[in-house]
Amino acid sequence: MTDRPVITATSVTKKFGDFTAVGDVTMDVRPGEVVGLLGANGAGKTTLIRMLLGLLRPTDGSVSLFDGPPDRDRRARLGYVPQNLGLYRDLTVAENLEFSTGTYGVPVPELPDDLRTHARTLVGDLPLGAQRRIAFIVALAHSPAALVLDEPTSGVDALSRARLWDTIRAESDKGTGVLVTTHYMEEAQECDRLLLMSAGQLVAHGSEADIIGDTRAVSVTTDDWQLAFAALNSAHVPVILSGRSIRVADTDPTALHQILNQAGIAASITPVPATIEEKMLVLARS
Missing domain, CATH: 3.40.50.300 (P-loop containing nucleotide triphosphate hydrolases)
Incomplete structure (x- = not known):
């Protein structure tokens, strides 16, 4: 062949x-x-x-x-x-x-x-x-x-x-x-x-x-997932919502905490492996 x-x-x-x-x-x-x-x-x-x-x-x-x-x-x-x-x-x-x-x-x-x-x-x-x-x-x-x-x-x-x-x-x-x-x-x-x-x-x-390379992502866990997604989306970070699961790619966790704190939202942020969809979002935004 x-x-x-x-x-x-x-x-x-x-x-x-x-x-x-x-x-x-x-x-x-x-x-x-x-x-x-x-x-x-x-x-x-x-x-x-x-x-x-x-x-x-x-x-x-x-x-x-x-x-x-x-x-x-x-x-x-x-x-x-x-x-x-x-x-x-x-x-x-x-x-x-x-x-x-x-x-x-x-x-x-x-x-x-x-x-x-x-x-x-x-x-x-x-x-x-x-x-x-x-x-x-x-x-x-x-x-x-x-x-x-x-x-x-x-x-x-x-x-x-x-x-x-x-x-x-x-x-x-x-x-x-x-x-x-x-x-x-x-x-x-x-x-x-x-x-x-x-x-x-x-x-x-x-x-x-x-x-995917060295692209990083985090999972955002909060009871106020709707408000959290709206706040992150308004801040123009690469955020993805799947059901009630919020993930953000290639963004400094400290910056995410600041965005959520300013919106009065309590949340935990955990590093997770990035997906091809998140890499696609990062590339599209760049």
Whole structure:
């Protein structure tokens, strides 16, 4: 198996009028690796993917699939699951599979047992988790050498998400290069390598540990969690609220105590390991 990239972007920029959706991004995906493209909604992930697929022409820079331009022949070696799944909602599951495999000239794959009973069901009538699994089956039917997955687990439950990631890992184990976008920061641990985008820029890359680096975080514990969050947020520190848990990244604990004391809030501040989400917030603010 060659180690040459299956997907490459070199200094790509995409502008829409005066707005720069993607600015000077360089990245690649190699066979057998899962590369996570992380970022909040609007970070530029989908625009970058559309350029990699040849669906958008870069304003500057270049992209390649399998050492060449993303033309029809090279795109035929690619599996793609877009955010909208790429399925025909008014066709049945079987009809979607027959149409897709017919365009590639490959046999129709067998459905898993739990989906086989839905073969004659309209895709639009199925739960989102089942639709996403079918989109994966369609994308993999022609045994692609690379996979591009745009928010493939969005909106599904934890079990469905785990099943989809099992499929992604199984494909990478076969040597398929996978590029997957997500705004679920916890999915970073599923990837071999990460690319972090913010406001159209590639702001960090590497392993999760590489990206977090020496970023520090603290947990703020208080009975007045709503007031504490409001006070810290008003002070423009990188604060994250998860349920009733308050965390702050890259901020001097003494400064945090001062902010909370001035607001009349009693709280304890405890150092904790920083997360990829907190690093993303720090990078976005900088």
